[in-house]
Amino acid sequence: MIRIALDAMSGDFAPDELVKGAMLAVRTFEDVHLELFGDEERIQQLLTQPSDRISVVHTTEVITGDDEPTTAVRRKKDSSMVRAARSVKDGTNQAMVTAGNTGAALTAALATVGRIKGIKRPGLAPAFPTLTPGNKPVILLDAGANVDLDPAHLHQFAIIGSVYARDVMGIENPRVGLLNNGSEETKGNKQTKETYQLLKAEENINFVGNIEPTHLLTGDCDLLVADGFTGNIALKTMEGTVKNMMGFIKSTLSEGNLKTKIGGALIKDALKEAVGSLGEHEIGGAVFLGIDAPIIKGHGNSNDAAILNAIRQARTAVENDFVQKTRDYFA
């Protein structure tokens, strides 16, 4: 049995969508046991399909999106998030899923589970969809866990990200790209130039060179390495551009002349289907790589299907024992 802790009070639609996602997950995976941390009375009311593979642990506090991470984790000791993380540390559970405050989740993970020995900095690794057939995802590491990093940290990201891409995301011989302001080897700032040389010399990864931001959606790599500041800037720029453009196109079509309006109505579904997924911040959950257990961070607006996906990732991470593989590498 794979035992996963679920922070049931996390995200915009807690606990409803978390409980629904949990019920979906035990129906989908016969080998998963979920421990839900949160307001027991509310959770039990929502648990319309109880299962002997769903247990509930009552907690009295909630860490919100507005909470300052370090303070919140230190003070809210009986929060669903901190309790869930502690249950992974003490061995009750093997992985954790939360849709809550990203900074707090990282802080809680560091304070309880801790880093894998030899890893200097953990990073947040979401996957974003590209405009390739099947919207093949690119894993971005780091998307914002650490804003000030050295080339040595990025070098480690390339390695732990490759292990994750292969063993959890199922990508064979993952292509590693470096997010940079130009494609040539000589391009970049001090940090990316130095990182380029480290990645080029690293035999354990499949380094394909610099990735220019104009090529983020064309799927030129499977793992995109960046410091958390730059990665976050690129991810949010993509997200904002897609969202703002789609909104603009929709209003243009609905406010246009009759010809445009009719055309708009005819293409509505195709357009929605084609670019719908691009508006999302990420596919499934993001994982904190470098933490000594799989900690999956779902998007704040996760619905039951997104929670199911995050649980799937946690399950795959446990099953393939990718944390142990990372430990072995850095031992």
Added chain:
Amino acid sequence: MIRIALDAMSGDFAPDELVKGAMLAVRTFEDVHLELFGDEERIQQLLTQPSDRISVVHTTEVITGDDEPTTAVRRKKDSSMVRAARSVKDGTNQAMVTAGNTGAALTAALATVGRIKGIKRPGLAPAFPTLTPGNKPVILLDAGANVDLDPAHLHQFAIIGSVYARDVMGIENPRVGLLNNGSEETKGNKQTKETYQLLKAEENINFVGNIEPTHLLTGDCDLLVADGFTGNIALKTMEGTVKNMMGFIKSTLSEGNLKTKIGGALIKDALKEAVGSLGEHEIGGAVFLGIDAPIIKGHGNSNDAAILNAIRQARTAVENDFVQKTRDYFA
């Protein structure tokens, strides 16, 4: 008479579009004299509407997009770009327009015209269109001239960018934003956190705080301050996202079922009009701010209309004497 040097051998469509742009410009502005630097024979052939306000200086070399900037500027002394820059330094012309190699243009400008006294680093300032009524532009400084900068450099950018926004772009009391990975004052890396405090304390600018990349197209500021690496990442991510999305939407509509195809045909024009300008890297030319004369860098794929726009910017910069205003400020 406003005297402008034009690097007629620059850009993807040289010298044809440059010469056409020059002919357009002397018809549009009665007070502009253009000196075209390049292959005299080819230029004269293209000069189908000669004017006593267009002169030609023969040059024998061309700096290409592939040239390494420093080497090219040092070695190709008789290139159209270096000769044009020197004509500004020696006072023959008051401003320069080029659509060539950005790094070489900056190097040539620094080597001949030089920096304004007191300015530590010059920056490249293009303007990109937003999804606001009239596609109101945001000036980005620095878009890529300097990849490793200190908060003190960004502080200067906020000031020289404000002078430019007001006196050349005609924006009253320009709102200055700092490109950052979060909107709150506490967000950012070491560089942006320190820059935030400098900009907050600066009385000569209208600082409106951090701008998150999800808000680049919503027009929350008039001048966006960033180091050249981060600015370049954001600009290219936007450019690539818009371009790739539009391509994807077009192919989805043309390859869809009959309903989608008909709809696609009906909305084609409206869609093109609505988002057409967003696919462009920038509006008009970008200016090197901090250089001791107006040096305007048009996009590499500039056509005659884009060259006209770049010449318009150079003219406005000379007319409003914004370089002198910047000199006065830093004196």
